[in-house]
Amino acid sequence: MKKVIGILALFTVTGFLFNCSNPQEPTPAGSSGTTKLENAPSDAATLTGSGQSGIISPYKSPFRLVKTLTMAQGKGFNLLSPFAITAENAGDIGWGPYGCYAALKPVKVSFHNLQIVDLASITPAYLATLPFNQVPIANAPAGSTFWTNYMPAKTIIACKTVTGKYYLIEVLADNPLEVNIYHPVRI
Numbered sequence: 001m002k003k004v005i006g007i008l009a010l011f012t013v014t015g016f017l018f019n020c021s022n023p024q025e026p027t028p029a030g031s032s033g034t035t036k037l038e039n040a041p042s043d044a045a046t047l048t049g050s051g052q053s054g055i056i057s058p059y060k061s062p063f064r065l066v067k068t069l070t071m072a073q074g075k076g077f078n079l080l081s082p083f084a085i086t087a088e089n090a091g092d093i094g095w096g097p098y099g100c101y102a103a104l105k106p107v108k109v110s111f112h113n114l115q116i117v118d119l120a121s122i123t124p125a126y127l128a129t130l131p132f133n134q135v136p137i138a139n140a141p142a143g144s145t146f147w148t149n150y151m152p153a154k155t156i157i158a159c160k161t162v163t164g165k166y167y168l169i170e171v172l173a174d175n176p177l178e179v180n181i182y183h184p185v186r187i
Contacts, residue, residue, distance in 0.1 A: 061120040063182035070178045103136035109159040132160045
């Protein structure tokens with residue numbers, strides 16, 4: 001009898017939690033599923049980049065994800081297509097030993113470690129105000145008390161090429177290294 005009462009109580013609570021027939025709740029207008037924000041500018045700078053004018057993305061970053069790469073130590077990678085994984089010193093960025101641990105090493109770019117920040121807040125104009133250098137960005141294993149991990153997961157590192165273009169990499173993992181590469185949105 002106790003089991004039957006428990007099951008009935010569970011069904012009653014579940015029914016209340018998942019009841020979606022409230023006529024007072026707002027519903028989306030139109031069939032597109034996208035809405036234009038009130039008082040938002042409608043110029044090309046606020047578009048999603050998909051070429052559809054008038055559609056505002058809820059995530060308005062001036063950078064877009066173009067590639068996710070995974071590589072072992074002693075390798076490098078390029079920031080531009082075909083995003084080749086290369087020898088450590090042959091790509092734009094190398095990943096290999098540095099002191100006691102591993103580090104991202106600028107080969108053909110310079111770095112600025114933005115640390116853990118909101119990607120949507122980073123603009124090329126902001127990056128132009130920052131100092132960039134050729135110093136490797138080291139990591140340390142989890143729990144290390146002697147070495148600082150300068151690139152924990154979700155760290156954003158700005159990269160500047162010799163031609164002055166900016167790219168972002170987001171560290172997802174460090175063993176093996178996994179990064180997201182972001183390019184500026186071209187409108």
